[in-house]
Amino acid sequence: MSTLEHTIASERKASLLKQPQAVWAVAFACIIAFMGLGLVDPILPAIAKKLDASASQVSLLFTSYNAVMAVMMLVTGVITSRLGMKRTLLLGIVVIAAFSALGGMSNNIWALIGLRGGWGLGNALFVATSLTAIVTLSTSSVGKAIILYEAAVGLGISVGPLLGGELGAISWRGPFFGVAALMVIAFVALSFMMANSSPQSSPTAAARKKTSIVDPFRALKHRSLLVLGIMACLYNFGFFTIMAYAPLVLGHMGMDEHGLGYVFLGWGLLLAVTSVFTAPLLQRKFGTIKSLAFMLVLFALTLLxxxxxxxxxxxxxxxxxxxxxxxxxxxxLLTTAVMNAAPVERSTASAAYSFLRFIGGAIAPYFAGKLAEWFNPHVPFVVGAGFVIVGMLIVLINQKHVKHVDQVEAAH
Structure with a gap:
């Protein structure tokens, strides 16, 4: 390798870590926020037992959460454009903390389902804004910024189940109170670490261009964004079959909170490692769309x-x-494709895509539970595999509308 090539390679490796303080503040808050998602997973069987709830009722904890997130994703851009990124992130953290604490105090499955919907409201404000904030404020390319975001998500998801398993072994209420405590830490960290961030992240700068609630729907007129959104919706049927239904199956076979915590710790660790290291390699070698299709096929086979x-x-x-x-x-791969899919504001693209994505996440958990009740425990996994394959086929059929995402990322 020549001196020039070595220098360029070194700069590329360093650019991911050389970020403004605001980016690291948001990434840190993402880790804690997504720890909250993983914290609840190991206690699903315990909730079903303690609150005398069926599998489909327990799965509604994910359905209400994702349904509220899907709808609220349409207005997060409107809120962010008026409050600014920092204030919207802090508002989302406060809402998550409040509803998770109330969830820990509930004694009824239906009350808990409703409170999880409130939790979804806070998560919508935080998740959509945090992705936009990292991509907007990062000094790296869109692809590298997304890798940083997904790494934070993966770290949070991987550590969360382990902590949830330990707290859940004491009481199923423990993880809910644990989330509330973690959100307080995230609030304090974000308040101080973003205090001296760049003017870009100030409420004044964010409000210069106000967005409308109809902007995400207008964005879906772009065929590329619509195709990726529909694929994400179908892919989430498989994703949340793993998240919401698999713990119930393992719990039924005698796995306790500690065991579930370790299983989902391994799940989250692999998610974090591959999102940072192997996804970029696949993208460079095979392209985003081909890599996506291949991963979807493997995922469908795993569910099968x-x-x-x-x-x-x-x-x-x-x-x-x-x-x-x-x-x-x-x-x-999917998040990178969405950010490069259409000539619209990234916050608008994220809102439109997330709306479709979390519709799948809202339907799948309850649907999986009901399929198990109607037929047998095998069917939800098989049906989830079918949805994933259909999502893959939709992308391949519309490949001419999405193939440009690789060219856009290469240009960045």
């Missing part, structure tokens, strides 16, 4: 294996962990 060997605990547990690697790659 879980559907065939649903009664074998080690197979289900191993498949959950292995799925983390596929989801880590897919999340980074």
């Amino acid at each position: 294996a879980m559907g065939i060997w649903t009664d074998t605990k080690w197979v289900v547990a191993a498949a959950v962990i292995f799925a983390g690697a596929l989801l880590g790659n897919n999340n980074t």
